[in-house]
Amino acid sequence: ISWTPIKEFKEILFTQFGGIAKISINRPQVHNAFTPLTVQEMIEAMRMCQDRTDIGVIILTGEGGRAFCSGGDQSVRGHGGYVGEDTLPRLNVLELQKIIRSIPKPVIAMVAGWAIGGGHVLHVVCDLSIAADNARFGQTGPNVGSFDGGFGASYLARVVGQKKAREIWFLCDQYDAQEALDMGLVNKVVPLDKLEETTVAWCHKILQKSPLSLRMLKSSFNAELDGQAGIQELAGNATLLYYLSDEAKEGREAFMEKRQPDFSKFPKFP
Numbered sequence: 653i654s655w656t657p658i659k660e661f662k663e664i665l666f667t668q669f670g671g672i673a674k675i676s677i678n679r680p681q682v683h684n685a686f687t688p689l690t691v692q693e694m695i696e697a698m699r700m701c702q703d704r705t706d707i708g709v710i711i712l713t714g715e716g717g718r719a720f721c722s723g724g725d726q727s728v729r730g731h732g733g734y735v736g737e738d739t740l741p742r743l744n745v746l747e748l749q750k751i752i753r754s755i756p757k758p759v760i761a762m763v764a765g766w767a768i769g770g771g772h773v774l775h776v777v778c779d780l781s782i783a784a785d786n787a788r789f790g791q792t793g794p795n796v797g798s799f800d801g802g803f804g805a806s807y808l809a810r811v812v813g814q815k816k817a818r819e820i821w822f823l824c825d826q827y828d829a830q831e832a833l834d835m836g837l838v839n840k841v842v843p844l845d846k847l848e849e850t851t852v853a854w855c856h857k858i859l860q861k862s863p864l865s866l867r868m869l870k871s872s873f874n875a876e877l878d879g880q881a882g883i884q885e886l887a888g889n890a891t892l893l894y895y896l897s898d899e900a901k902e903g904r905e906a907f908m909e910k911r912q913p914d915f916s917k918f919p920k921f922p
């Protein structure tokens with residue numbers, strides 16, 4: 653598989669193969685721990701994926717084969733957040749989580765090695781997770797003085813159930829790929845040397861599907877859980893579909909032509 657660079661960044665790689673974009677944290681020396689800059693770059697790459705009509709599916713991963721992501725870089729954790737060049741303490745990974753959840757294209761976590769702490773939450777919020785057999789999953793918050801009570805708690809509990817989610821956070825144990833599969837935390841486990849090939853094969857299956865259908869489904873799955881923000885997403889997609897119709901176009905055209913709209917020809921469906 654030959655990935656073509658989309659844009660150069662400092663702490664991530666952002667590449668493309670056909671309709672697949674790959675966002676990969678490139679800090680393998682610290683098991684792909686993220687800094688505010690890493691997160692900011694991932695957000696920018698996600699935004700680019702959102703706007704690019706030729707991209708249909710996004711892979712989120714980490715370089716090196718030994719870690720997906722080990723969470724926030726503890727060496728830059730300061731007073732109230734993770735500190736970058738602008739010296740402001742930030743928790744901007746929360747913003748990235750929201751984007752992964754709401755971007756209207758499937759996001760697949762491709763997990764080799766550690767998915768730990770805030771790195772674990774990142775795979776949890778992805779639509780699908782494919783794990784290599786060397787993957788290890790867990791939360792560390794109560795060990796290192798942190799917690800993610802947002803998606804990291806409530807969505808995790810929706811995925812694995814309340815008892816298991818509380819176990820994961822209260823004990824901070826690490827779970828292997830098979831255990832993750834058994835608890836519904838990942839979709840599939842494959843040998844490490846088959847990880848990318850399998851993930852790309854899943855992407856190709858997805859790319860053959862109706863993009864609007866996938867878009868509606870993603871926002872439908874979110875709607876139930878995300879309250880008014882979830883309904884806003886689903887309803888925004890309903891508006892998009894309505895704007896494609898002659899009926900909605902008649903409303904706009906009548907306004908522009910300064911006449912009364914004639915909706916009489918449009919059916920009142922049962």
Ligand code: 1HA
Nearest residue numbers: 682683685722723724725726743769770792796798799800
């Ligand atoms: O909870 C949140 C948030 C909550 C709300 C809102 C925002 C949040 C944002 C972030 C987070 C968090 O992510 S808190 C949790 C932070 N992460 C961790 O506690 C995991 C720390 N790492 C480990 O426990 C271990 O490294 C490991 C289980 C993943 C792997 O262990 P292993 O194989 O023994 O490797 P190790 O030797 O520990 O790591 C290799 C190198 O990577 C080490 O550096 P070296 O000694 O070679 O110089 C290690 O220090 C470094 N490293 C690993 N993880 C991190 C890290 N350096 C900085 N930050 C890390 N997270």
